[in-house]
Amino acid sequence: MTALELNGISKSFKNDEVLSGLSLSADEGETVVIFGPSGTGKTVLLRLISGIYDPDDGDIRLSGSSVIGIAPERRGVGMAFQNFALYPHMEAAENIASPLQARGGTSAQIADKVRDIASLLKIDHVLSHRPKELSNGQKQRTALARALVAGPKILLLDDPLRNVDAKLRFEMRLELPRLLREFQSTTLYVTQDYKEAMALGDRIAVLLDGGFAQVATPEDIYRDPVNIEVAKLFGDPTINLIPSRIVTANGGTHADLAGSPIDLGPGYAHAAGREIYAGIRPEAISISQTATKGALPVELIAVTPLNERVVMLLHLADGTEFFASAPEEGAAGSREHGPAFAGIYPADLLIFARDSGQRIQPQTSNRQTL
Structure with missing residues (x-):
């Protein structure tokens, strides 16, 4: 009642x-x-x-x-x-x-x-x-x-x-x-x-x-x-917001992050051509010293231990800053400054219209590993 x-x-x-x-x-x-x-x-x-x-x-x-x-x-x-x-x-x-x-x-x-x-x-x-x-x-x-x-x-x-x-x-x-x-x-x-x-x-x-x-x-x-606005109020570090654009090419739909495409799947085809912010929570990013298929090349700038977690400051190829975080015990291989690779699940991306800040929802569900 x-x-x-x-x-x-x-x-x-x-x-x-x-x-x-x-x-x-x-x-x-x-x-x-x-x-x-x-x-x-x-x-x-x-x-x-x-x-x-x-x-x-x-x-x-x-x-x-x-x-x-x-x-x-x-x-x-x-x-x-x-x-x-x-x-x-x-x-x-x-x-x-x-x-x-x-x-x-x-x-x-x-x-x-x-x-x-x-x-x-x-x-x-x-x-x-x-x-x-x-x-x-x-x-x-x-x-x-x-x-x-x-x-x-x-x-x-x-x-x-x-x-x-x-x-x-x-x-x-x-x-x-x-x-x-x-x-x-x-x-x-x-x-x-x-x-x-x-x-x-x-x-x-x-x-x-x-x-x-x-x-x-x-x-x-x-x-x-x-x-x-709502996304930024929750999380520490706060959500990463990376300027991008939704592009269709070679039969697919992707977001371009500093020259590296992230496959979004067909769910975002309706938003092709739109200027966006690709939102990704720091804890949803995995950092590795070895290249894996589709991983983004990044530069590891700084590593800060915060209690049970480690926060990493990273740069994309164009200098765009973003953060990743990982449990202390799982970050042993992510402490060396220099070139690294960032892996992201496309389904963990939150897509926001750059002009209005409103969320752009996919029309179909999609989850695959970069």
């Missing part, structure tokens, strides 16, 4: 249009990550859903009913902010209990629920502490407990891991999916971290230029981005 529907939502502040005709739906128990660069309106969107702001146009429906004009405390929405937003004069237990007290209930009932959620989030030993006595990790868990304690149907998490240390961020990426499944809340999770988005989201909604550029599973966003 659909738990949340956004239909044509628009919001402006003076002459600055932040969101324009934005639509999205989320099913019960689903986690949808709202992902995008800073300033794209992610927090504004959460505040519209929670009732802090009213949209200029459009409708927001929770469990099938419009909540336009409904007060925030009556929407059944829980929200955790990136800056924790804890009451500084209250102990952690009082902060967590505040949504329950607003709804009413006996002191004993409220205390039981606070203890239960605090135990689940492993902060039951700091319930008597005020925010200034808590670590950032404890503040983050206290804010999350406050958002969860009333069992909201909709949970809004505004980049809650942004201000915590790297170790806790990694731990919470592992723990949060379990917690969210346990509470069965429909969750909208805002982040600027693509790894976080891919780890936590059942689906990712990429917010750009006031609307969703793409809404899909993490795997589909990564492997099948709709345009260059």
